[in-house]
Amino acid sequence: MKIATWNVNSLSVRLPQVLDWLAAQAASGTGAMDVLALQELKMSDDKFPHAAFAEAGYQAQWFGQKTYNGVALISRSEGAAVVKNIPGFTDEMSRVIAATYPDGMGGTVRVIGAYFPNGQAPDSDKFVYKMRWLSALREWVHSEMAAHPQLVLTGDFNITFDDLDVWDPVGLKGTIHCTDEERAHLRGLIELGLTDSFRLFEQPEKSYSWWDYRDFGFRRNRGLRIDHVLVTSALKIRATACGVDKVPRKNERPSDHAPVVLTLS
DNA sequence: ATGACTAAACCTTTTAGA
Numbered sequence: 423m424k425i426a427t428w429n430v431n432s433l434s435v436r437l438p439q440v441l442d443w444l445a446a447q448a449a450s451g452t453g454a455m456d457v458l459a460l461q462e463l464k465m466s467d468d469k470f471p472h473a474a475f476a477e478a479g480y481q482a483q484w485f486g487q488k489t490y491n492g493v494a495l496i497s498r499s500e501g502a503a504v505v506k507n508i509p510g511f512t513d514e515m516s517r518v519i520a521a522t523y524p525d526g527m528g529g530t531v532r533v534i535g536a537y538f539p540n541g542q543a544p545d546s547d548k549f550v551y552k553m554r555w556l557s558a559l560r561e562w563v564h565s566e567m568a569a570h571p572q573l574v575l576t577g578d579f580n581i582t583f584d585d586l587d588v589w590d591p592v593g594l595k596g597t598i599h600c601t602d603e604e605r606a607h608l609r610g611l612i613e614l615g616l617t618d619s620f621r622l623f624e625q626p627e628k629s630y631s632w633w634d635y636r637d638f639g640f641r642r643n644r645g646l647r648i649d650h651v652l653v654t655s656a657l658k659i660r661a662t663a664c665g666v667d668k669v670p671r672k673n674e675r676p677s678d679h680a681p682v683v684l685t686l687s
Numbered sequence: 688a689t690g691a692c693t694a695a696a697c698c699t700t701t702t703a704g705a
Binding site: 431432434435462464487488490529540541580597598599632634635636637638639646648675677678 | 695696703
């Protein structure tokens with residue numbers, strides 16, 4: 423089973439790349455993508471290209487928003503018990519979508535796809551919102567884990583775990599995505615019993631999932647690892663691989679993020 | 688350099704991203 427996350431930075435612009443990537447995955451040795459979490463659709467629900475995904479053989483659940491944010495789950499099986507945004511947390515922004523899928527072994531996997539707030543700057547109102555959002559997320563994920571032993575929390579977290587996730591940890595110390603406060607929240611999610619599946623496996627040095635469009639960020643590998651796939655212990659023992667697929671970042675007109683793929687036995 | 692790109696919108700300028 424394969425589960426992935428990809429911040430596409432406008433699905434209108436990136437749809438052909440997403441369809442190409444899904445086809446390439448299906449043709450690869452590891453097999454077709456079972457669930458792909460997308461972030462930053464930047465489109466209202468009525469603009470979501472469900473017919474294009476259906477034609478390619480995929481179901482979709484989506485939670486759009488005009489101009490900003492917007493999340494979706496693209497899957498081969500139909501998602502059940504769909505939840506949009508964090509229950510009980512009033513939010514104008516479309517940032518979370520969750521659904522339950524067959525795990526291929528007679529059980530189910532709960533997948534939560536999320537676009538975490540950016541936070542802009544540590545002294546901004548947006549940072550305050552990010553902290554509030556993170557607290558609400560943790561409480562909800564805690565209850566979701568109780569109901570779903572096999573759970574994946576994935577998406578664009580907009581937080582690095584540590585210096586290993588940062589191209590310039592000295593220069594970027596204390597800046598957005600790298601603050602102690604954000605990292606404490608990320609550790610709070612881990613303390614619920616989740617594991618960063620990426621670090622279960624040997625990785626190339628300086629592995630990142632996002633690179634600034636400016637100043638040849640990708641070419642110089644000036645990036646951050648802010649897109650994550652966290653798994654519960656029941657899935658940790660089934661994880662066989664996790665990695666960043668940098669290939670789509672080399673496309674013409676790429677997203678600034680690359681997909682991260684988790685493979686389960 | 689409140690810069691550099693990219694995307695969307697009330698679009699030749701602003702807002703946001705990270």
